[in-house]
Amino acid sequence: MNINKQTKLIVDLDKKPQSVMKTRGKINWGKIGIYAVLIIFAIIYAGPLLMLINTSLKSLPEFMKSATSVTTKLNFDNFVDAWEKANFPRYLTNTIIYTVSATLVFIVTAVFLAFPISRGYVKGSKIILSLFLIALFLPPALIPQFQLMLRLGLYNNPIGYILLFTINPIGITILVNYIKTIPRELDEAAALDGCGYFRFVTKIIFPLIRPAIATVAVLHAIGIWNELILPTIYLTNKDYYPITRGMIVFQGVYGSNWPTLAAAVLIMIMPMLIIFLFLQRYIISGLTQGAVKG
Amino acid sequence: MQAYHFGGGKARWVPYLLLLPGMLLYVLIALGPSIGTTFFSFTNATGIRGAPVDWVGLDNYNEFLLMGQASRDNLAALGRTLIFCFFVTTIQFALGLLIAVLVNKRVKGTNFFRTLYFMPVILGAVIQGLIWSLFLYPLGGPMAKILEFFGTSSEFFGGQPSEAFAWVIAVQIWANMGTTMIIFLAGLQTIPKEMYEAAEMDGASGWQTFKNVTWPLLTPSVNTNLLLNIIGSLQAWQLFLVLLGYRNGTQVLGYLIYAVGFGQTSGSVTSSFRQGYAAAASIVLFLLVLLLGSIAQFFLNRRERRILG
Amino acid sequence: MKKYFKPFMLVLMLVVVLLSACAGGAEEEVTTDDSTDAVAEDVTLRVLVHQNPPMVEFIEAFNDQFSEEYPNVTIDLSVVNANDLSTVTQTRLTANDVDVIDMFAFTNAAEPYMVNVEPPNWQTLIEAGYLLDLTGQPFVDNYFPSAIEDAGTYNGKVYQVNLGTVSYSGIYYNKDMFTEYGVEVPTTWDGLVTACETFAAEDIPCMTAGGKDGWPIFVGAYGLIGSIYPDQAALVEGLWTGDIKWNDEKSIEMWEKMKVYAQDMMEEGASGIAGDAAPGRFASGAVAMFPGGTWYASAIEASEPEFEWGYIPFPGSDDPENNKYLFGKYDQGWVINANSPHTETALLYLEEFSDPANYEAFVNAVGFFPTQPGATLDTQIGQEVAPYLENFRVGFEQYWVAPKGAGQYANPWASYFQPFGTFDDVQELADKAQEDLQSGLDANQ
Known part of the structure; x- marks a missing residue:
């Protein structure tokens, strides 16, 4: 394949005199170094989260007395309190509906955008790509966007809300870049075999760029999941609220009660964490199976 | 325009047809409203429909860039935005690359580390802010204890503007390094194993392999990451909102636009919504992002052509 | 055939989700848009x-x-x-x-x-x-x-x-603590300084406020402005017309007191306390006083129901006559x-x-x-x-409108002083505040 040829060429150009064998000891030192760096970063990353969990299990007086002490007993009252105070199941369902449907619409439209742009199969590909690149820089246009949605009758309407999340210039850029790594010869070969455009994109390109799609979909879904400003503006009916609204209740009511707030935060991030832990195997390990090999 | 292999005549229209829905959504949701913003920037719009909107020409731009001490404060915020962009981009890029290379090694537990480093990304600014406010709790919080151990102390987000600003940079990098790492990782995994095997057989050292195999082949990921980091950090402001509030000496352009647009500049007073003025400020930010982004894009593209042909 | 299954299911799911959402929206229309008087x-x-x-x-x-x-x-x-x-x-x-x-x-x-x-x-x-x-x-x-x-x-x-x-211009004080150390409830600025010094000698921080949110620090000192400029509407007009300047003699007195307030009276670490947490910290008995709005009273009571506290106007002037006003909105x-x-x-x-x-x-x-x-x-x-309600007055913040082009320091905010802000020198800050204001006034001539 094209990319293999290229990369082999680079290696050939840089051929260096062979230094015979690596010693075992050197490798081990390398490993220790790797682990040292990874563990230092793990502490920076896990520390704040552990602090959150620890706090959520304490009572308020305990926290006031000593913020850092490790909790002595498992006090789940904060979780009960948080769960009772917010309508989490309903909000959670809404958030999942918004996230899944907007991501699906986005991915489907994005692939049909990114492929011909990347390949130059439509007139003005470069202009279209520049348009999307410019969109990366565009200022947030809250007010004009709101007026538009209002006139289209999409205010306080889940469909309108979902539509707001069906574009993502960053996602398009990633897909375009990724498709570039897939050799053009493939298109030619498929066409010679009598494969149509739609079938080629859905049957061959889709699976080939699965890793990029997974990455883009997750990044996109995270943005929808965490959106706080748009639901405040576009959704006024309680039945439509996403889960980020549940968080607002907590910041307002429990602003200074760190233990309960911590419990609410944990409840709120739990579903996304689980989904992520489940998906990340697919995103990252899926890559190893080899996007290039198909 | 490249040679098209999937038939002529009517079949030639298929890619256009399939591209249309995405294009329409884009025009409807992003491009159209942004053109609206450009229009607003020349008016005294308040965002209230029905309120009179007068064409004021370049008044908003004049006020933002040239009028009195306020304009010098605005330019200071612009400078701060660039400083923020510089530190976030460089550190996040370097750390993301280092970590991606390390977790791509065949050592045990890489899956755990990848997951952990990526985790903050899924939390969103509000929760990232809450977590760090707790971790940097000045009255006996963990970081305060650590600093105490080293015989020093910090006011963290409540401290001097430059100190608070530095902490926001740290949290911003903590929060988004995972994205950079994942994109590099995706790039690393497209590099065929045979390449490394070949390099090893040639006796290349670890550094040589990185320099001659990994780095050039990572070019698409490098481009994506650099652009994303530059643009993202120029536009980022939510962490400032969550961690600092609108404080003198810490404002960046994105936050300034939000604050003047929605009457939140003074903390406790609800003043007028100056959306025409805010629109002008967002156009200034847009031009800044466009300029820096285009420069980066230009050099990255040139480099990509040189390496990948 | 199998390969077509997945995309097909995706599209199907999408349609179902959109339709169900659509149906939900339609129902809503019926119940809320029932236009009738x-x-x-x-x-x-x-x-x-x-x-x-x-x-x-x-x-x-x-x-x-x-x-x-x-x-x-x-x-x-x-x-x-x-x-x-x-x-x-x-x-x-x-x-x-x-x-x-x-x-x-x-x-x-x-x-x-x-x-x-x-x-x-x-x-x-x-x-x-x-x-x-x-x-x-x-x-x-x-x-x-x-x-x-x-x-x-x-x-x-x-x-x-x-x-x-x-009202946002009063100070909460810990009654038990004042009794225990024999401190009189202050009615003048000197009284307040003395009270704080007495507590400091006992290793008790004088005041707390939610410095992390920024505004509780300067709003806490609005009473101080009020006792120096009791007519706040006239203050705003004076600033606009140039009769009052942020660096004239009277204002310098205000800034000097603000510096004492921000640097000597506020407890160390106040700049890291969130606004919501301050009432709880006061109620816990960690500090003697808490400058803050009347809206904090319920939070203080909620966190420590047995706690004995009182509320006085900020004694910012040496003349008790000027300290009888409560400012608010x-x-x-x-x-x-x-x-x-x-x-x-x-x-x-x-x-x-x-x-x-x-x-x-x-x-x-x-x-x-x-x-x-x-x-x-x-x-x-x-x-x-x-007792103070007959002397209730609307405060500065409700009158002030900054001229376009005025700098960000054109406000009487105690939070500009270290450790909350960057300034340490009174004259320097006073000049900066006036310069920032003047710059806006000049720009609109």
């Missing part, structure tokens, strides 16, 4: 308020009571963060998607001596015809005419009934969407709310000082403040 028919009244736990709790109970009395009325209450209230008010008024709104008092009007300033948001809303004219409604007469005039009237017409005032009020299809029901809602019994229950739940003559605030803060 007749109270006898089923009406859903959309009420928007900002997040304030005791108030939301009260309004929920009131809504139940209202729906019981008028079974045909369903109330759809939305709660948003205080910061988002004006944004949401604006979007929902524009979309005609709200009937009754909680809105902050009409303040910061453009005065004749101000040049080239933007009208405040409420004024734009009235001029665009969004707020219902309440002039002549019988329930308006339940309120002090002065409150209606000051907080809810524009161009001679009433658009808002304001529900109460709060009219807080929230009700307005009605002029384009609402349910204006009659909305008026009925306000009428019911303004009923003296309901209103008194409301102020006691929320802790506002009443704007109705008959009502009294029975809580402790109500009793603490009662």
Whole structure:
């Protein structure tokens, strides 16, 4: 394949005199170094989260007395309190509906955008790509966007809300870049075999760029999941609220009660964490199976 | 325009047809409203429909860039935005690359580390802010204890503007390094194993392999990451909102636009919504992002052509 | 065939999700857009308020009571963060998607001596015809005419009934601690300095405030400005006309005291405390005093019910006569969407709310000082403040409108001093504040 040829060429150009064998000891030192760096970063990353969990299990007086002490007993009252105070199941369902449907619409439209742009199969590909690149820089246009949605009758309407999340210039850029790594010869070969455009994109390109799609979909879904400003503006009916609204209740009511707030935060991030832990195997390990090999 | 292999005549229209829905959504949701913003920037719009909107020409731009001490404060915020962009981009890029290379090694537990480093990304600014406010709790919080151990102390987000600003940079990098790492990782995994095997057989050292195999082949990921980091950090402001509030000496352009647009500049007073003025400020930010982004894009593209042909 | 299955399922799921969402939207239309004015028919009244736990709790109970009395009325209450209230008010008024709104008092009007300033948001809303004219409604007469005039009237017409005032210029003090160390409750600046020194000798920090949020520090010192410039409307006019400068002699005295307040009186670490956490810290007995608004009283009581505290005006002047004023603001009020299809029901809602019994229950739940003559605030803060109420004045923040082009230091904020801000030198800060202000005044000549 094209990319293999290229990369082999680079290696050939840089051929260096062979230094015979690596010693075992050197490798081990390398490993220790790797682990040292990874563990230092793990502490920076896990520390704040552990602090959150620890706090959520304490009572308020305990926290006031000593913020850092490790909790002595498992006090789940904060979780009960948080769960009772917010309508989490309903909000959670809404958030999942918004996230899944907007991501699906986005991915489907994005692939049909990114492929011909990347390949130059439509007139003005470069202009279209520049348009999307410019969109990366565009200022947030809250007010004009709101007026538009209002006139289209999409205010306080889940469909309108979902539509707001069906574009993502960053996602398009990633897909375009990724498709570039897939050799053009493939298109030619498929066409010679009598494969149509739609079938080629859905049957061959889709699976080939699965890793990029997974990455883009997750990044996109995270943005929808965490959106706080748009639901405040576009959704006024309680039945439509996403889960980020549940968080607002907590910041307002429990602003200074760190233990309960911590419990609410944990409840709120739990579903996304689980989904992520489940998906990340697919995103990252899926890559190893080899996007290039198909 | 490249040679098209999937038939002529009517079949030639298929890619256009399939591209249309995405294009329409884009025009409807992003491009159209942004053109609206450009229009607003020349008016005294308040965002209230029905309120009179007068064409004021370049008044908003004049006020933002040239009028009195306020304009010098605005330019200071612009400078701060660039400083923020510089530190976030460089550190996040370097750390993301280092970590991606390390977790791509065949050592045990890489899956755990990848997951952990990526985790903050899924939390969103509000929760990232809450977590760090707790971790940097000045009255006996963990970081305060650590600093105490080293015989020093910090006011963290409540401290001097430059100190608070530095902490926001740290949290911003903590929060988004995972994205950079994942994109590099995706790039690393497209590099065929045979390449490394070949390099090893040639006796290349670890550094040589990185320099001659990994780095050039990572070019698409490098481009994506650099652009994303530059643009993202120029536009980022939510962490400032969550961690600092609108404080003198810490404002960046994105936050300034939000604050003047929605009457939140003074903390406790609800003043007028100056959306025409805010629109002008967002156009200034847009031009800044466009300029820096285009420069980066230009050099990255040139480099990509040189390496990948 | 198998390969087509997945994309097919995706599209199918998508269609199902969109259709179900669509159906949900359609149902909603039927129940809310039932445009009728007749109270006898089923009406859903959309009420928007900002997040304030005791108030939301009260309004929920009131809504139940209202729906019981008028079974045909369903109330759809939305709660948003205080910061988002004006944004949401604006979007929902524009979309005609709200009937009754909680809105902050009409303040910061453009005065004749101000040049080239933007009208405040409420004024734009009235001029665009969004707020219902309440002039002549019988329930308006339940309120002090002065409150209606000051907080809810524009161009001679009433658009808002304001529900109460709060003071932001007082200091909470720990009664037990003052008794224990034999410290007198201060009535002058010297008294306050002495009190703090006494506590400092005992290793007790004098004051705390939510420095992390920024504004609690400078709002905490608004009383200090008030005792130096008791007529705050005149202060604002003086600043605009140039008769008063932020670096003249009187102002320098203010800045000097602010420096003492920010650097000597505030406890170390106050800059890291969140605004919500400060009342709890005061109630825990960690500090002797807490400068803050009357709205903190319920939080102090909630965190430590047995705790004995008192509330005094900020003694910023050496003359006790100048320290008798409490400064504050009219807080929230009700307005009605002029384009609402349910204006009659909305008026009925306000009428019911303004009923003296309901209103008194409301102020006691929320802790506002009443704007109705008959009502009294029975809580402790109500009793603490009662002696000063005749000297209640609207504060600087409600009058001040900055000239365009003025710098960001053109405010009398104690939080500019270290450790909350960057300044340490009084003269330097005073000059900077005046320079930033002057720059705006000059730009509009």
